[in-house]
Amino acid sequence: MLSRLLAWVRPIVYLSNNPISLIGVVLVTAASVSWFAWLPTLWSGAIGNPYMGILLFMALPGAFFFGLALIPLGIWFRRKRADMPATFPPLDLKSTEFRRLIFFVGVTTIVNLIIAGQLSYGAVNYMDSVEFCGQTCHTVMTPEFTAYQNSPHSRVECVKCHIGPGAGWFVRSKLSGVGQVIAVALNNYPRPIPTPVHNLRPARETCETCHWPQKFSGERLRVISNYADDQANTLTKTVLMMHIGGGAGLTPGIHGVHLGTGVTMRYLPADESRQTIPIVERTTGGQTTRFVAADAKPEALKAANDPSKWRAMDCMDCHNRPSHAYQMPERAMNLALAAGEIPASVPWVKKHGLEVLKASYSSRDDASSRLPAVFAKIYRDRHPDVYAAKKAEIETAAKGILAVYRRNVFPEMKVQWGGYPNNLGHTDFPGCFRCHDDNHAAASGNKISQDCNACHGLLAMDEASPKVLADLGMGPGK
Ligand code: HEC
Ligand code: HEC
Ligand code: HEC
Ligand code: HEC
Ligand code: HEC
Known part of the structure; x- marks a missing residue:
């Protein structure tokens, strides 16, 4: 029995001892070894890393089947060559060909064990980076x-x-x-x-791996600095107490109202960028209330019958820029001034900064070479006395303004000021007021609120030294 099997295998072993087939053998063993190494992870279902899926389900089988195809291909090439012996050498350890093959497969398997494991691990880590x-x-x-x-x-x-x-x-x-x-x-x-x-992916499955609604703080104080475009760049402050909500026993607040336990909301956007929202539905305790904008177009109302046009509200509908937040020029200047990146001691720096920021440049490099010079020229031409007295500060300011530009504008990708709307707020973009515009009403007449104290306590608005900050021990200098 065994001898018959060996006789059958013999020509294959002999024929497959060629470079193409051997490469095939290497690929097949490498793929199998890696696959076995990952098997426990696969079975436990704990593939935390999506790229591991690509490796396990796509790259490894790819290599495996490619290697498998190479083995007969090599045999075929070898057979085509006319050096086929009439009888094949016996399959025993005395045969050098057979010993070589066994040695080769043995060594490559051990090397593969080490290399393949390292390679796949490294590749997975890299693709995640x-x-x-x-x-x-x-x-x-x-x-x-x-x-x-x-x-x-x-x-x-x-x-x-x-x-x-x-x-x-x-x-x-x-x-x-x-x-x-x-x-x-x-x-x-x-x-x-x-x-x-x-x-x-729906935001709640990603964001909530780190932020979960029960953990939000109830209230959060926001202090927003605003510099005027006068000579002194006069600083005023707006103080908001954001009603973030969430957490057991806390007021529902912003998060609880839209996404709290037992609450679902969906809306019907009328445009691709979801900036116009004619219809909103809020469901809680089995009760659904539909709010319709007074100026909703008849097409929008018709589209409401198609469930695929609706969007379930999630984190991203407010936090659509959690990590790619581009600012508008005024806000960006205010932040850089407040951070000291641009010295507020340079007269008219807010005004002229905005001027050069809003100018058009063909590329980021173009801005880097021209913006600082244009800024300095404004002072040389229009405020020669300031220029003479504060040359160094003007240079620092120019650098800060250029940095603001380079953080927000990318002509190469046609990303200009305001190209990506931010839905968190209502001053730069419609944001919350897409629905909270005092124009969306339910059948009962109840409207989605635009009350200035519904979302935040408006503790101060553009005041030079808000009393509330003094009360909190945050002096005017802060
Ligand atoms: C891997 C963990 C992780 C994920 C996933 C994550 N975040 Fe965060 N988030 C953080 C950390 C860390 C901070 C910074 C906290 C700090 O600065 O105190 C943060 C801060 C925030 C803040 C507060 C920003 C501020 O102004 O202080 C918001 C809002 C936020 N995340 C929203 C989101 C949203 C929306 C998503 C889903 C698209 C998300 N996060 C996904 C870890 C995460
Ligand atoms: C209806 C709009 C809206 C939705 C939906 C929403 N948020 Fe918020 N979120 C806000 C606002 C407004 C703030 C306050 C921002 C500020 O302080 O300026 C906030 C604040 C936060 C903060 C900072 C909280 C803190 O204590 O500083 C985190 C984190 C956060 N949201 C995560 C999420 C996650 C995760 C989701 C989805 C489960 C979500 N948000 C859904 C509007 C929303
Ligand atoms: C905190 C979560 C978070 C992280 C971290 C994050 N993104 Fe995003 N990203 C988003 C969200 C949310 C959007 C969708 C914005 C929208 O749909 O309006 C987005 C959109 C994008 C877009 C589409 C263009 C745009 O600006 O809307 C690209 C490209 C992108 N992200 C690339 C990246 C890259 C590259 C990284 C890592 C360097 C990264 N993101 C890290 C949440 C994140
Ligand atoms: C897709 C539409 C939509 C958007 C966008 C939206 N909301 Fe709402 N919001 C609603 C609806 C609907 C209600 C419930 C109104 C009702 O039942 O009377 C609501 C209620 C609220 C309430 C409770 C108001 C009250 O009087 O009790 C707060 C607070 C709130 N939203 C904050 C925000 C904030 C902050 C934003 C922007 C970051 C925002 N919402 C964006 C639809 C929206
Ligand atoms: C639906 C919720 C909501 C309502 C209603 C609302 N606001 Fe706001 N408001 C916000 C949010 C969210 C922000 C952004 C906070 C942030 O920057 O993260 C904001 C920011 C502001 C700011 C700071 C703007 C800046 O320069 O950054 C002012 C001022 C303001 N609101 C005034 C008002 C006034 C006045 C009203 C009444 C007409 C009002 N808000 C109604 C949610 C609301």
């Missing part, structure tokens, strides 16, 4: 990567929000990823990258 996502396709991701670095999430990896835990979502993101890579290669990707992102 911020460097891979943010910097591989340079120009394309520059705006998002730059804004990200200046955000509260600059230590959170891209994949934590964009893919999240579990193997299921990697397929979707990878399928769209293939299209994106092709678009970058062909240089026909959209500029700017369109928003909102349609295949983004």
Whole structure:
């Protein structure tokens, strides 16, 4: 029996002892070894990393089957050569050919054990890294990567929000990823990258891995500095007490009203960027209230019958820029002045800063070479005395203003001021007032509130030294 089997295997062993088949053997063993190494993780279902899915379900089988195909291919080539012996050498350890084959397979298997494990682990880690996502396709991701670095999430990896835990979502993101890579290669990707992102995972599955509604603080004090465009860059402050809400026993607040336990909300956007919202529905305790905008178009009302047109409200409908927040020029200047990045001691710095920020530059490099010079020229021409007295500070200011520009404007990607609306607030973009506009009414006549104290206590508005800050021990200098 055994001898018959050996006789059958003999020609295969002999024939497969050729470079192509041996490469095939290496690939097959490497793939199998790696696969076995990951098997326990696979079985436990704890594939925390979506890219591991690509490796396990796509790369490994790819290598495996490619290697498998190489083995007969090599045999076929070898057979074509006319050096086929009439009888095949016996399969025993005395045969050098057979010994060599066994030695080769043995050594490569051990080497594979070491290399394949390391390689797959390294590759998975790399694909998860911020460097891979943010910097591989340079120009394309520059705006998002730059804004990200200046955000509260600059230590959170891209994949934590964009893919999240579990193997299921990697397929979707990878399928769209293939299209994106092709678009970058062909240089026909959209500029700017369109928003909102349609295949983004529902926010509650990603954001809530770190922030969960029970944990939000009840109230949060916000102090917003505003510099006027006068000679002294006069500073005033707005003080808001944000009714964040959440947490057991706390008032529902902003989070509880929209996403609290037992509450679901959905809305019908009328445009691609979800900036116009004619209809909103809020369901709680089995009761659904529909709010309709007084100026809703008849088409919008008709679209309400198509369930696919609705969007379930989640974190992203308010926090659509948690990590890629581009600012408007006024706000960006205010923040840089408050942070001391731009010295407020330079007369008219707010006014002239805005002037050069809003000018048009063909690229970021163009701005780097021209903006500081244009800024200095304004002072030389219009305020020669200031220029003479404060040359160094003006230079520092120019640097700060350029940094503001480079954080927010990316002509190469056609990302200009205000290109990406931020829905958190209502002063720069419609934001909350897309629904809270005192224009969306339910059948009962009840309207979605625009009461100035519904979302925040308005403790001070553009005051030079708000009393509330003094009461809290935050003196005028703060
Ligand atoms: C805190 C979560 C979070 C992190 C971290 C994050 N993003 Fe995003 N990103 C988002 C959200 C939310 C959107 C969707 C905005 C929308 O739909 O309006 C988005 C949108 C994008 C877009 C589409 C264009 C745009 O600006 O809307 C790109 C590209 C992008 N992110 C790339 C990245 C890269 C690269 C990284 C890592 C350097 C990263 N993101 C990290 C949450 C995140
Ligand atoms: C991997 C963990 C992680 C994920 C996922 C995550 N965040 Fe955060 N988030 C953080 C950390 C860390 C901070 C910074 C806290 C701080 O600065 O005190 C933060 C801060 C915030 C803040 C407060 C910003 C501020 O102005 O102080 C908001 C709002 C926020 N995240 C929203 C989101 C949203 C929306 C998502 C989902 C798109 C999300 N986060 C996903 C970790 C995460
Ligand atoms: C209806 C709009 C809205 C929705 C929906 C929403 N938020 Fe918020 N969130 C806000 C506002 C407004 C603030 C206060 C911002 C400020 O302080 O300026 C806030 C604050 C936060 C903060 C900072 C809290 C703190 O204590 O400083 C976090 C974190 C946060 N939200 C996460 C989330 C997450 C996660 C979700 C989804 C489960 C979510 N938010 C859904 C409007 C919303
Ligand atoms: C998609 C529409 C929509 C958006 C956008 C939206 N809301 Fe609301 N909001 C509602 C609806 C609907 C209600 C419930 C109104 C009712 O039942 O009377 C509500 C109620 C509230 C309430 C309770 C008001 C009260 O009088 O008790 C607060 C606070 C609130 N929203 C804050 C915000 C904030 C802050 C934002 C922006 C960051 C925001 N909302 C954005 C639809 C929206
Ligand atoms: C639906 C909720 C909501 C209502 C109603 C509302 N606000 Fe606000 N308001 C916000 C949010 C959210 C912010 C942004 C806080 C932040 O910057 O994170 C904000 C910010 C502001 C700011 C600071 C603007 C800045 O420079 O950053 C002022 C001032 C303000 N609101 C005034 C008002 C006034 C006046 C009313 C009444 C007409 C009003 N708000 C009604 C939610 C609301």
